[in-house]
Amino acid sequence: MSNLALYRKYRPQTxxxxxxxxxxxxxxxxxxxxxxxxxAYIFSGPRGSGKTTIARLLAKAINCHNRKEGEYEPCNKxxxxxxxxxxxxxxxxxxxxxxxxxxxEIRELxxxxxxxxxxxxxxxxIIDEAHQLTKEAANALLKTLEEPPPYAVFVMATTxxxxxLPTIISRCxxxxxxxxxxxxILKQLKYICEKEHKTVEMPALELIALHSRGxxxxxxxxxxxxFSFVGEKKEGEIITLKEVEGxxxxxxxxxxxxxxxxxxxxxxxxAIKFLNQAIERGVDPQEFGNALINYLxxxxxxxxxxxxxNPLIIGLxxxxxxxxxxxxxxxxxEELEKGLNYFLDAVNRMRFSPIPxxxxxxxxxxxxxxx
Numbered sequence: 156m157s158n159l160a161l162y163r164k165y166r167p168q169t170x171x172x173x174x175x176x177x178x179x180x181x182x183x184x185x186x187x188x189x190x191x192x193x194x195a196y197i198f199s200g201p202r203g204s205g206k207t208t209i210a211r212l213l214a215k216a217i218n219c220h221n222r223k224e225g226e227y228e229p230c231n232k233x234x235x236x237x238x239x240x241x242x243x244x245x246x247x248x249x250x251x252x253x254x255x256x257x258x259x260e261i262r263e264l265x266x267x268x269x270x271x272x273x274x275x276x277x278x279x280x281i282i283d284e285a286h287q288l289t290k291e292a293a294n295a296l297l298k299t300l301e302e303p304p305p306y307a308v309f310v311m312a313t314t315x316x317x318x319x320l321p322t323i324i325s326r327c328x329x330x331x332x333x334x335x336x337x338x339x340i341l342k343q344l345k346y347i348c349e350k351e352h353k354t355v356e357m358p359a360l361e362l363i364a365l366h367s368r369g370x371x372x373x374x375x376x377x378x379x380x381x382f383s384f385v386g387e388k389k390e391g392e393i394i395t396l397k398e399v400e401g402x403x404x405x406x407x408x409x410x411x412x413x414x415x416x417x418x419x420x421x422x423x424x425x426a427i428k429f430l431n432q433a434i435e436r437g438v439d440p441q442e443f444g445n446a447l448i449n450y451l452x453x454x455x456x457x458x459x460x461x462x463x464x465n466p467l468i469i470g471l472x473x474x475x476x477x478x479x480x481x482x483x484x485x486x487x488x489e490e491l492e493k494g495l496n497y498f499l500d501a502v503n504r505m506r507f508s509p510i511p512x513x514x515x516x517x518x519x520x521x522x523x524x525x526x
Contacts, residue, residue: 200332203370334369
């Protein structure tokens, strides 16, 4: 287990271990305990929110040999549970539609579904990234969903529900997953640190949680990177915020705050020089742009209503909030809105620019020229 990635090592193995998604867990577990299973489900939501994990838990629970009537948790000890956890179950078929999206694969599925489960009660088909199925493949799947055999259960996971055929959606129970909150991600990160006997500064964990953008899998992968980056530390040594910033090449809040001070002074030359000096020191231009957009967004929200923002949710201390409120006094709401659009466009254009920071430099000229 020690060489497993953290997101695999700490993947929930029971429904009670699931973080967030209470509405999904409650409905699914009620269906399991009361024998009210549907033949098809669609799990829709952002990546890293637990769609595939809950699909596998569903597969384990309905085929668990030791689960008693009225219960819903898998035992994780019987041969069925163990085979699913090890990825060797013949009655759990997982299809990645991103790489197996054609009509031939769905035809194979339709042929395979004719055969009863090898040893379990149900044969479960999990189709990941289901929205990437071709139109022909989706129509072929529709035929199967209309009249499935009683032992078949389909779970389709997608990050883009709008691309799914409405006729497929109408034949499934749909569950919409949400992004996880900072608090929920922090709780899991602290749990992992405790289990791994690592001490990480709270601001560093908060930065990882914020950078994961609501994905628990991304947060656990980032924490894994941090552990590898710092290597083995002596007992009692702490992984610091600076170390995490160095790994992620994130422009820290003080750097962005200093840059916004220059924007407030409306000094174009000084702002461009500051940007290039930061990049020369190793700050990633894309991350600088993202951090600046995030900072200006907070400024816009705090200017609209400074009393409604939670410091943890927006990732700023009260002192940093007060600093932003003072800075944005230099701008009107309209100027902040236009400025945000300039920098958003710049970040989008950076992918195609031969000089990565050039779109940011142009955005600086436009933003300061606006005032």
